Amino acid sequence: MKRLDNTRVKKTDARKHTLVHVKNAVFGEGHFTVIAGPCAVENLEQALAAAKAVEKAGAKVFRASLFKPRTSPYTFQGIGPEGIEILKLIKQETRLLIETEILSPSHLRLLAEHVDLLRIGSRNMDNFDLLKEVGKAGKPVILKRNMSATLEEFLLAAEYLLLEGNEQAILCERGIRTFETYTRNTLDILAVPAVKELSHLPIIVDPSHSTGMSKFVASASKAALAAGADGLIIEVHPHPEKALSDGHQSLNLHEFQTLMDELRELARVLKKKM
Amino acid sequence: MKRLDNTRVKKTDARKHTLVHVKNAVFGEGHFTVIAGPCAVENLEQALAAAKAVEKAGAKVFRASLFKPRTSPYTFQGIGPEGIEILKLIKQETRLLIETEILSPSHLRLLAEHVDLLRIGSRNMDNFDLLKEVGKAGKPVILKRNMSATLEEFLLAAEYLLLEGNEQAILCERGIRTFETYTRNTLDILAVPAVKELSHLPIIVDPSHSTGMSKFVASASKAALAAGADGLIIEVHPHPEKALSDGHQSLNLHEFQTLMDELRELARVLKKKM
Amino acid sequence: MKRLDNTRVKKTDARKHTLVHVKNAVFGEGHFTVIAGPCAVENLEQALAAAKAVEKAGAKVFRASLFKPRTSPYTFQGIGPEGIEILKLIKQETRLLIETEILSPSHLRLLAEHVDLLRIGSRNMDNFDLLKEVGKAGKPVILKRNMSATLEEFLLAAEYLLLEGNEQAILCERGIRTFETYTRNTLDILAVPAVKELSHLPIIVDPSHSTGMSKFVASASKAALAAGADGLIIEVHPHPEKALSDGHQSLNLHEFQTLMDELRELARVLKKKM
């Protein structure tokens, strides 16, 4: 990939693997770190129940979106800034780190103050203005692959972050758009070894958006671990059937606990710290 | 398409065809309106040469991007705000309307003051923040289809504009991403009749980005007209071989003149005003 | 496209355009020839009604499949060899040429005796055994693009025919498989100018399979003509609502007549004999 020559994301002999440290969580070679939580924070009760359960099961980071980009303007758009108070309470009640999606540079100050890890969603992978602003903020960030981005475009989007000085970037494969529509997207599992060959940055997998169905999340998660991924970001909800968004692809608390137990066994054989 | 029920973009018996009037240019059923100009404004000489030639050939609107979203941070990012002075001069020297891409809400005030028609590019079709702000601005706007957006997603993105009160929206098919890579994208020519069946909004075609090669632009343009499109947005450059971006897909001034002559003949048979 | 070097399908200065003559029908540069008829021959009445109508409207070749490749073994598989008698009657009653699909080398002798033009369907584009046998038969042949074939693969499949000595090959674009499923396939309209640039062989378009909906067939047909195609193969049925296969994408007799009238006007402007 010629366009990667002389970029900062490119793997080199001098820089084979970057470890991204987010307080006590580590993303990168030799580690397998799980982020889990609901698609969207809906209210304190839901968020806290999810948080306590995912912490107990072994997740280190809580996924907690306050702002949701939605295809239709008529669907739930997220709880918004008032969710910050909920996040504060979760930090008091658990030892989880907080991860959330950032949709706009105008939210940057607020979110950077209260969360540990920012997420740039698939739809914003090409939002270069946002990339630059987040790059300047110097906060650890997850960059999700756009559903039609080639691997080269994905890595060049990360370059916008690194160029602004933010090297704490974690890539996330979340499924690409293909002719097969039985699953919501097609999980491009080979993106995992490919990114590890091309770049020094860690890569995690989102088994929830790539499958779109909770019944396939366990298979996708185990495949990601076996393929060499550095972690997962999984949607978990105390009551998926009542979720305001993405309920069909969310694990319930029990399913998540079972999956984590299976992953730990696999991680041991694969010599990954989890 | 269920998700289009009760939306404002949907075609209804009461609202079959919206005509978008941008001063003396009309987009919609029965008209065929051509927007042309360079991928990016580079300097006064280049822009003015292009403008005079496209006006002479029959274009009504000048395409003139000042800000460019680029896959790699190391490629030309556009001339930026200083290009406004060039646009002013073009308005003095020609009777062309001015169309330009908007990348960020922060540019809205500046651009809305000096241009006639805003463009939301493919990469920003899902940038809902930008859609809402442009919707509020009440300026005529072209919304380009994301290269991986279904038609339903494309129309729902336009709904964000209409919902904010902006009904002067023009849709633009610019090619989708498929396994075929000989052409830069795959021009989804059937999007033209499909959008006309589903929505009352006008739809134009970008033959430059869909083909990625100037030698195919004439075929794509004629096909678009024959398929029922309401217009085109074409990249034209006085010296494509020296262009700072997209030179390989830009027509030179002579090619553009020839194409316009052919299109006029076709438009007459197809009973479209051009 | 490197793999086309030294092939017989490649366009060269010495061989720019092949004209394929099938009796009084000509396929190639400067001509626009229409093949029309039902997806499948169902019975004499249906076939004859379709044949007389398409002849009257100006089609030169009758599309008449006896054997149908079907995704599910439980759907109509074609009338089979007994349909030959129907084809004979059509030849008596009209001056149409007969075109039909060949699924297996075992049908070659029978079909070659009674039809004027063979068709290798999309699913068989990679059936190299069939290609070789049809190549040897020396009968004019239409080769349809596989729905996931690149242009290079498409042309290399034609090379199997030419290599066996059959140079009377006509290529057919019939839509490719992409993420967009509102239309049955995505008509790759740019395949028309691309094939004309790369190869000397004629290329026609199938507007019925590419759209999958009769309401879009006219747009697709006009776009094909405007893009430079050398002809069309269209599904027409006297009673589409009763068709045993592909009724939803078949034009009725009146719609076909109207389309042909429109195409003739366009062809005149485009300087194509029709």
Next chain:
Amino acid sequence: MKRLDNTRVKKTDARKHTLVHVKNAVFGEGHFTVIAGPCAVENLEQALAAAKAVEKAGAKVFRASLFKPRTSPYTFQGIGPEGIEILKLIKQETRLLIETEILSPSHLRLLAEHVDLLRIGSRNMDNFDLLKEVGKAGKPVILKRNMSATLEEFLLAAEYLLLEGNEQAILCERGIRTFETYTRNTLDILAVPAVKELSHLPIIVDPSHSTGMSKFVASASKAALAAGADGLIIEVHPHPEKALSDGHQSLNLHEFQTLMDELRELARVLKKKM
């Protein structure tokens, strides 16, 4: 998937998992069986070296194609019928079962006599004539997914086999065609749990064709096992750099041994017999 209703491939309460027994090899729930060998049999020395090494490493079936379908007629088309003598010798020298691709019904008698397991390649998934003939032969068969087939089409192709009475069918995911071309295909890893949900038939994965690069074969293989696949079919060559076909995606003997060791460890944790 409605079209699967009342089919024989569909999973039912009465028929959850079919175990396909090919002599001492078992394909299906609870087992993980590896087929390995060169893309094509080139000569006795190459084939025998590969066979002995894959047997030693733990493969139970030898992959040994004599006939090769090739995109271009100018590339190596396989050793042909004379390769049968080589297969006989391998059966004498090892205890491996033999698997080979069948391209044409005309080869059926010869191949059925000398091999244990037939393979219908991706390009022939829609070759319904071949499916029917192989269905009648009653020999265990691997059916590979066409690179543009939906899961429903894939299962309906298998229905052609089952309908002719052959229930010893093994499905094989080998990558689908998408816009991402860094890897040869996109391994649709979710096809594994999806097929297991929809059908009672076993499913294996081809990590060689899906990746197209030997360096990614180990990741793809481990992911397949973790996702629930019942086995693998892997290309292995004693000297990949000298292979007449697919050398770039073939493992050498040492790499294969290492991979098998890793897979055995994983299989133990996943409670699969290997």
